[in-house]
Amino acid sequence: MDEKPQVLTPRRSRRRGDDLVQAVYAAVLAEVAELGVGGLTMEGIAKRAATAKTSLYRRWPSPRELLLDALYEAHPQELPSPGADDLRGDLIQALEQLVGWMVAPAGIAVMAVMAERQRHPDLVEALYDRVFDARGGTFTYTVLRHYAAQGQIDPDLITPVVRDIGEALVFKHVTDTDELPDDEKLAAIVDQAILPAIGIPPARKPWSPTPDGDPTQPSTN
Amino acid sequence: MDEKPQVLTPRRSRRRGDDLVQAVYAAVLAEVAELGVGGLTMEGIAKRAATAKTSLYRRWPSPRELLLDALYEAHPQELPSPGADDLRGDLIQALEQLVGWMVAPAGIAVMAVMAERQRHPDLVEALYDRVFDARGGTFTYTVLRHYAAQGQIDPDLITPVVRDIGEALVFKHVTDTDELPDDEKLAAIVDQAILPAIGIPPARKPWSPTPDGDPTQPSTN
DNA sequence: AAGGTTAGATACGCTTGCGTAGCTAATCGA
DNA sequence: TCGATTAGCTACGCAAGCGTATCTAACCTT
Incomplete structure (x- = not known):
C-alpha cells in the first residue's frame, strides 16, 4: 500500500485558474519590490510563483503587462471617509x-x-x-x-x-x-x-525677532 | 603622400590617464541615470565611454566602486552663502x-x-x-x-x-x-x-469659519 | 630611436534570461 | 471512466554580460 506523508486530505500538486493567477500576481509585486522595474524577468516571476514560464506566456506577453494587471487587481477602490469633528x-x-x-x-x-x-x-x-x-x-x-x-x-x-x-x-x-x-x-x-x-499657526513660546527689521521685506539699506 | 582629413593638428586616437578617467566618470553617471543602479554594467560603461573593459578593470573592481569614485569627484564642496536681508x-x-x-x-x-x-x-x-x-x-x-x-x-x-x-x-x-x-x-x-x-502666515483674503466651532478641537457632542 | 607604460582589441567559457516548441502530467466535468 | 483542458517540464538557439588572459598598438620620456 502507498503510504502518503502525514497529510489528512489529498493535496493537489497544481494550482489552476484563479488560484494560479493570484499566486503570480503576488510574485510579480514581490519581484518588482525587490528588483525594481528594470529587474523584472519572466524567469524570476515564474520561479517566485513556483510555476512554469509557459504558464505566464499563455496569459501575458511581458512582465510589464503582468505587473499592470496585478496592480489593477490590487488597487484599493475607496478610502474610509473622514469624520467632521477632529x-x-x-x-x-x-x-x-x-x-x-x-x-x-x-x-x-x-x-x-x-x-x-x-x-x-x-x-x-x-x-x-x-x-x-x-x-x-x-x-x-x-x-x-x-x-x-x-x-x-x-x-x-x-x-x-x-x-x-x-x-x-x-x-x-x-x-x-x-x-x-x-x-x-x-x-x-x-x-x-x-x-x-492652512492658517493654524505653529504652537510656540513667546518669541520676537531681534530688532533687525521685518525678515520678509528686502532691506532698503 | 598621405592626405589627412581637414584637421590642422594631429589628433591622438587614445586618451590616457586623467582624460580617460574623466570620460569614464561621465559615462558611469550617465549610465546610472539611464539604467539605474541595477542596470549598471561594465560592458555598458565601457561602451559609453568608448573604451575597453580592460581599462576599467585595471582601476575598479566593480561598477559600484566606479560610481562611488565618480560621485566623490563630482560632489560640490560648498554652497553659496545666503544674504541676510531677504x-x-x-x-x-x-x-x-x-x-x-x-x-x-x-x-x-x-x-x-x-x-x-x-x-x-x-x-x-x-x-x-x-x-x-x-x-x-x-x-x-x-x-x-x-x-x-x-x-x-x-x-x-x-x-x-x-x-x-x-x-x-x-x-x-x-x-x-x-x-x-x-x-x-x-x-x-x-x-x-x-x-x-516658521510663523509667517499664508497671505489670505478675509475669511472666517462657518459657525461650527473650532476645527482643531474634537467635538464634544 | 628605443624602451617602458598604458590603452585597446579580441577571444574565451560560463551564467542568466529570452521566447518558443513539443511533450507529458494533472485536473475537472460530463 | 473518458475526454477536454490546463499546468508543468524540458530543450533549444540566441543574446547579453561577466571576468580573465593574451596580444598588439599607441603614447610618452629619455
Whole structure:
C-alpha cells in the first residue's frame, strides 16, 4: 500500500485558474519590490510563483503587462471617509492610512514604479490609464477638502502645494531613513507643516525677532 | 603622400590617464541615470565611454566602486552663502540651487541611487561615508539656520520636519510630473508651505469659519 | 630611436534570461 | 471512466554580460 506523508486530505500538486493567477500576481509585486522595474524577468516571476514560464506566456506577453494587471487587481477602490469633528486627528489618521498603503505589496510596487518613472514613462502612463482612473488626490487632501466643505478651513488655502505637504514629507522621511515614520513623526508633520499652511499657526513660546527689521521685506539699506 | 582629413593638428586616437578617467566618470553617471543602479554594467560603461573593459578593470573592481569614485569627484564642496536681508528671496534661491543640482549629472545619479536605497543599502552607506561627510543639511535649512542666527526667525520652529518641507515638495513635484518645478512653483512652495511653518502666515483674503466651532478641537457632542 | 607604460582589441567559457516548441502530467466535468 | 483542458517540464538557439588572459598598438620620456 502507498503510504502518503502525514497529510489528512489529498493535496493537489497544481494550482489552476484563479488560484494560479493570484499566486503570480503576488510574485510579480514581490519581484518588482525587490528588483525594481528594470529587474523584472519572466524567469524570476515564474520561479517566485513556483510555476512554469509557459504558464505566464499563455496569459501575458511581458512582465510589464503582468505587473499592470496585478496592480489593477490590487488597487484599493475607496478610502474610509473622514469624520467632521477632529481635523488634526483626521489628518494624522490619513497619514497613517498612507503609511499602511506604503507597506502593502501594491503600494511598495507602485512606489518602485514611480521611483523609476523617467526610465519607464510608458509604464507610468499605462499605470495612470489602467489602474488610477484619475489623480484621485492625496490621503490628506481628502480630509482637507472635507473640512473645507464643512466651512472649517478657508478653501483658498488648499492649494496644489498644500495638498502635497503631508505625502511629500512622509516620502522624504522614508527616502532619507529607509524607515517608516512613527506616530510621533506623523503628528509632527501635521502640527508643524500642514496645519500652519492652512492658517493654524505653529504652537510656540513667546518669541520676537531681534530688532533687525521685518525678515520678509528686502532691506532698503 | 598621405592626405589627412581637414584637421590642422594631429589628433591622438587614445586618451590616457586623467582624460580617460574623466570620460569614464561621465559615462558611469550617465549610465546610472539611464539604467539605474541595477542596470549598471561594465560592458555598458565601457561602451559609453568608448573604451575597453580592460581599462576599467585595471582601476575598479566593480561598477559600484566606479560610481562611488565618480560621485566623490563630482560632489560640490560648498554652497553659496545666503544674504541676510531677504528671507523669502533667499529661500526661493535655495530651491533654485536645489533644482540646479538636480539637473546636474551627479545630482541625477545620486537621486537614482537613493530611489533604490532599499535594494542597495551597502551602496547608500558607502555614499554617506565616502561622498557626504555628514548630512550637511538641506538647501533651505542653510537659509533658515542663517536667519535664525540673525534673530529673525524663532529657532524653535526649525524642526526636522520644517527643514525638509522645501526639498520634500520639490522631489514630490518631480516624481509626480517628471518635470522640474518652475520659478512660480518654487515661490508657491516658499509662500504656502515654508513661511507658514516658521510663523509667517499664508497671505489670505478675509475669511472666517462657518459657525461650527473650532476645527482643531474634537467635538464634544 | 628605443624602451617602458598604458590603452585597446579580441577571444574565451560560463551564467542568466529570452521566447518558443513539443511533450507529458494533472485536473475537472460530463 | 473518458475526454477536454490546463499546468508543468524540458530543450533549444540566441543574446547579453561577466571576468580573465593574451596580444598588439599607441603614447610618452629619455
